[in-house]
Amino acid sequence: MRASRLIGLIGLAGLLASPAGAVVVPGFNPRIEDVIVGPKVRPQAVRTEGTWYTLPGRVAPGPGGTIWLVETQGQAITDGTLRARFAGVENVEVTLVVRAVLSEDQKRVVDAYGMYLKGRDVALVRIQNGRTEVVKKARLYRHRADGVELVAQLFDRHLIVNIYDGDKGALLGSLSTSDLPRHPGSIGLVAGDRWLSDSPMTLLTTRPLCQDVPSDAHRGPPHVVRIAEVSGVRPKDWGDVMERFPGEPPTVAVRTGPVGVERLFCDGPELLSVTNDLPWKFVDTTYRMARGRDPVQAGRGFDLTKSYKNVDMVNALLTGWHRRYPRNTQLHRIGTSRQGRPIMALAIAERIEVNDPRPSMLLNASHHANEPVSTEFVLDAIQQLLESKKPSRAVGRILRGMVVWCVPVVNPDGNWGFFELSRGLGRKNARDLDGDGRYTDRDGVDLNRNYPFKWGALGEKGSQSDPLSRYYRGDRPASEPETQAMMALANQERFAGSISFHTGTIAVLAPYTIDDTQNPEPNEAWTVAEEIVKGLPPHPQNRPFKVVRQLYSVDGTDQDWLRHEHGTLALLVEGAQYTPRDLSAVPPIVESVRPLWVRLLERFVEGPAVSGNVTDSEGRPVYAEVRVGGVNLREGERWMTRCRDGRFDRYLAGPGPYTVEIRARGYPPIVMAGQARKGKREHLKVRLPGPAVPSADCPVR
Ligand SMILES: [Zn+2]
Numbered sequence: 001m002r003a004s005r006l007i008g009l010i011g012l013a014g015l016l017a018s019p020a021g022a023v024v025v026p027g028f029n030p031r032i033e034d035v036i037v038g039p040k041v042r043p044q045a046v047r048t049e050g051t052w053y054t055l056p057g058r059v060a061p062g063p064g065g066t067i068w069l070v071e072t073q074g075q076a077i078t079d080g081t082l083r084a085r086f087a088g089v090e091n092v093e094v095t096l097v098v099r100a101v102l103s104e105d106q107k108r109v110v111d112a113y114g115m116y117l118k119g120r121d122v123a124l125v126r127i128q129n130g131r132t133e134v135v136k137k138a139r140l141y142r143h144r145a146d147g148v149e150l151v152a153q154l155f156d157r158h159l160i161v162n163i164y165d166g167d168k169g170a171l172l173g174s175l176s177t178s179d180l181p182r183h184p185g186s187i188g189l190v191a192g193d194r195w196l197s198d199s200p201m202t203l204l205t206t207r208p209l210c211q212d213v214p215s216d217a218h219r220g221p222p223h224v225v226r227i228a229e230v231s232g233v234r235p236k237d238w239g240d241v242m243e244r245f246p247g248e249p250p251t252v253a254v255r256t257g258p259v260g261v262e263r264l265f266c267d268g269p270e271l272l273s274v275t276n277d278l279p280w281k282f283v284d285t286t287y288r289m290a291r292g293r294d295p296v297q298a299g300r301g302f303d304l305t306k307s308y309k310n311v312d313m314v315n316a317l318l319t320g321w322h323r324r325y326p327r328n329t330q331l332h333r334i335g336t337s338r339q340g341r342p343i344m345a346l347a348i349a350e351r352i353e354v355n356d357p358r359p360s361m362l363l364n365a366s367h368h369a370n371e372p373v374s375t376e377f378v379l380d381a382i383q384q385l386l387e388s389k390k391p392s393r394a395v396g397r398i399l400r401g402m403v404v405w406c407v408p409v410v411n412p413d414g415n416w417g418f419f420e421l422s423r424g425l426g427r428k429n430a431r432d433l434d435g436d437g438r439y440t441d442r443d444g445v446d447l448n449r450n451y452p453f454k455w456g457a458l459g460e461k462g463s464q465s466d467p468l469s470r471y472y473r474g475d476r477p478a479s480e481p482e483t484q485a486m487m488a489l490a491n492q493e494r495f496a497g498s499i500s501f502h503t504g505t506i507a508v509l510a511p512y513t514i515d516d517t518q519n520p521e522p523n524e525a526w527t528v529a530e531e532i533v534k535g536l537p538p539h540p541q542n543r544p545f546k547v548v549r550q551l552y553s554v555d556g557t558d559q560d561w562l563r564h565e566h567g568t569l570a571l572l573v574e575g576a577q578y579t580p581r582d583l584s585a586v587p588p589i590v591e592s593v594r595p596l597w598v599r600l601l602e603r604f605v606e607g608p609a610v611s612g613n614v615t616d617s618e619g620r621p622v623y624a625e626v627r628v629g630g631v632n633l634r635e636g637e638r639w640m641t642r643c644r645d646g647r648f649d650r651y652l653a654g655p656g657p658y659t660v661e662i663r664a665r666g667y668p669p670i671v672m673a674g675q676a677r678k679g680k681r682e683h684l685k686v687r688l689p690g691p692a693v694p695s696a697d698c699p700v701r
Helices: 003-009 258-267 285-290 311-324 372-387 393-401 412-421 481-493 524-533 558-566 583-606
Strands: 034-037 047-049 052-055 058-061 067-069 080-086 093-102 109-118 121-128 131-139 148-155 158-165 171-177 186-191 201-208 223-228 240-245 251-256 271-275 329-336 342-348 360-365 403-407 497-502 505-509 569-576 609-615 625-628 647-651 656-663 670-676 681-687
Touching: 058 186, 067 093, 080 093, 093 121, 093 148, 109 148, 109 158, 121 158, 121 171, 131 171, 148 258, 158 258, 158 271, 223 258, 251 258, 258 271, 311 329, 311 342, 311 372, 311 412, 329 481, 342 372, 342 481, 360 372, 360 481, 360 583, 372 393, 372 403, 372 412, 372 497, 372 569, 372 583, 393 583, 403 481, 481 558, 497 558, 497 583, 505 524, 524 569, 524 583, 524 647, 558 569, 569 583, 583 609, 583 647, 583 681, 609 625, 609 656, 609 670, 625 647, 670 681
Parallel strands: 360 403, 360 497, 497 569, 609 681
Antiparallel strands: 034 201, 047 067, 052 058, 058 201, 067 186, 080 148, 080 201, 093 109, 093 186, 109 121, 121 131, 148 158, 158 171, 223 251, 223 271, 240 251, 329 342, 342 403, 505 569, 609 647, 625 656, 656 670
């Protein structure tokens, strides 16, 4: 979902709804800061390249203005706090450099670390031997302020940067690294082409590390510092201890504000890492307490409302349900993630059989594992199907009439990353693109852009070829094991209907969602989607569900692949605007989504729909193409029977006469006619004359 893209990029979901009275931390204090550019201070550069316009409280590049450095090399500020204000943001393009070293001819910066700002794009960059490499990038939160204030704090190898709204002090973005070069150097500006002189730098100050440290340790955006736990240091004086790690010496993770980071550093223990890119575990105490514990037993199953769940907790629930309801469930490992985690599915039906002959349905979530509420929707479905003492009429019909395959976490590595490593992770899987052996925001493929149908078809519009992008589609279609696992399951089951759950807005997406893809005509998927949202009460996050074709241009999605490959009535449900921090907000959201999957599944039992089995003269399944008459397929779709039993299942848009045409190799086409009625699903038994011809697409079992 795009609205969350900006927030997700900087890993700050939830922090950015700035409270009233937000302030810059630490705030500007002319008594303790060395003012280089500011009111009544004449800016003094030591080294410039090109023309610069300088006045008290004003520095901007003129013709050819590229470099403006304020400290000579060797006697520079290498650690401490650096503050810079710019009068505009749209017309600024600048790299604020620290520890900068010039080339011999003094005309270029050859080594430095920098904070790049261009409009709303910000990045940490490393300049090495004159080459600039982007280390991290982010996008400033949407704001109306004229200017921005950037506060950078340097501690040896560590750098934290927070960027605030210049008027109101609201936090707009944060970046951090623990990879700073140690050499000394200057601070200053490297101007980009887009920096216009009407948006000058208006303030530049420094304060040496550990001198006149302000006292407000806890204030400001949260950071997590990992330090050695050594005697004489009391981390809780300056923050909240989040986690302890055994070792020699033992280490602790401490959550604190930007000033608290400096306090901890100045207290003496070695700073092992600093980040403002917090994983979910450091912003959600309930989750932190619940993880690692067994599922909470309650009633006829489990209490799902106690916390959000990492993939281990989800798998423990699936196992628990399977133990408790062995006759109505099968637990399957349908694949293995990049990092070797199992991808688990719970198949549910009344007295489920091996190779069950009933139609199959699919509910899946967390393709994008940074959308953990999506997993709650699938867990709720499992709970409703299994634990109801007196199942509703709808649930009873679903349980008897079909097998519901539930995959609560399609992307287990992403789920783990989001909860345990960084909220910037989880959108993508953990494919180690940069080969550094770690899962970072430089890694991963967006699994919901990795499916082979129209993979990358829209160029850079529907997905991205840049591995750093959150929409990276992978280097080839279905490159990822998670994608392959879902495809293999779909090829085995030929789902009649499916829902892929996401969050980010409130909507139901009906296929096809990819631009320039022609829907079957009539398009029963749209009709049914409209039926299932009809008359639903408003969503607790305020918008009623609406059927849409897409939110923005996409390609390579699971939904469209399921539709094109197997004719599945594949919906995507965006079931929450955002992930509520307050857990009590989750059950009403889950309840508002529940009717969608109940109605979709019940609608198949209820019809109008048509099912059938195609067999040969000896009753063996036949792999055959099944076309419903009058449905005009325009994308080369060939929807085939299920290998194990020759079964096919189709929703029909409405009542009325229909025909079913069966085409199988070695047989003349067969056309059967029927009358679709509401409240009725036809089941056709099609027996072809003579023995079946084996198909390469259906391995002999
Ligand atoms: Zn999503």
